Amino acid sequence: MGRYDIAVIGTGPAGLSAAITGTVRNKKVLLLGSKDLSLKVTKAHKIANYLGLPNAGGEELSAAFQKHIDEMGIEITEDKINAIYGMGDYYVLQGGENVMYEATSVILATGVVAGKPFPGEEENLGRGVSYCATCDAALYRGKNAVVIAYAPKEEPEADFLAEMADHVYYIPMYKEEPQLSEKIEIVRKKPVSMERDGSKMKLVTDDGEILTDGIFILREAISPKQLVPGLVTDGPHVAVDLQMKTNLPGCFACGDIAGTPYQYIKAAGQGNVAALSAVSYLDELKRRSK
Amino acid sequence: MLKEILNDNLDEVKGCEYAVVDFNATWCGPCKMMAPVLDDLANEYAGKVEFFGCDVDENQYLAQEYGIMSIPCLGFFKNGEQLDQSIGFKPKQVIAAWIEGHLN
């Protein structure tokens, strides 16, 4: 597969625009996302303020985007990126089924994710709160843990954890009846917040508290901090400057993920800026290595 | 390659002025990603900071003793005492800045 110059993550207006500008500037671009582009585009009813396409419907705008990338020969690699690792002078992107991509620079254009972290969640990450049961299960030998899961597909993770831990409480955040090993105790309560309590974690629910060694939160949406470890954020957004630079050299962000207002044309504009910044970054690296 | 800690024995770390201990495990994906980054840093800081690898399955006592709740986890040691931890995968530049912050 080789190393790409620029990996663009997201196929909304921000990511598409970034991929187009990167391609115009002759860089080797990897565009990751969905063949359906973005639901936030297709689902819109009437769009009054996109330059050049007055009162377009969402489907129409999406078709126009598709035509543009087709004409430029830009292809979409359909994959969901779960983690982006900064290795020094390049990045490794981990896709579904552990496919790894390499790129010298990265443009984040993943849009905003709904759902806020629980109070106390981010402060205790790695200190009693974890997002990956298979990663940290072995550290819970002889201990107990709470799993908060947002979809039935997380059930095997809880089963795996239960093989190591003494006791596992499972809080399903969905309606279906969980199919879990008998060792696991299913708790139908609503988590409210979490905090440290001496060497334990205290989970506050709408119906009492649970004292535990660790809390695992397994949800579909990936926050920017989780996606790119080490990234500096500003609330739910990635902190960027006017060049769309993040705190990590070679990593840029654009569109909704870079902050409000949430608008198509602003996303497309920022995608353009991010791509040009990535191009300067690549040129600078090349000059320095000479 | 980092020096491996075996049998819960931290004596060599305790003998260093500055040391970074990488708590990891063979089944941990982010730990694997961290390995080449730490190899690079070990070369860049050779003679200043010593780097060690510590498999938490092989060294369960140490993992417990140093409060490892999540891996990868880097411990920064000065004269044998753990001053700070850095939890989770971190980009190379971020780890380098973290190390710099603890030197002298």
Ligand SMILES: Cc1cc2nc3c(=O)[nH]c(=O)nc-3n(C[C@H](O)[C@H](O)[C@H](O)COP(=O)(O)OP(=O)(O)OC[C@H]3O[C@@H](n4cnc5c(N)ncnc54)[C@H](O)[C@@H]3O)c2cc1C
């Ligand atoms: C119903 C509705 C109507 C709207 N009307 C208007 C309007 O009239 N005018 C206007 O200007 N704005 C409007 N907006 C706002 C607009 O939709 C957003 O500002 C815009 O879509 C943001 O573009 P984006 O490229 O930043 O992100 P998005 O369009 O959200 O695209 C993000 C893309 O990233 C992909 N992605 C996310 N995570 C990953 C990952 N980990 N790996 C791979 N791919 C990933 C997603 O699949 C998606 O393709 C409307 C929004 C909605 C919901």
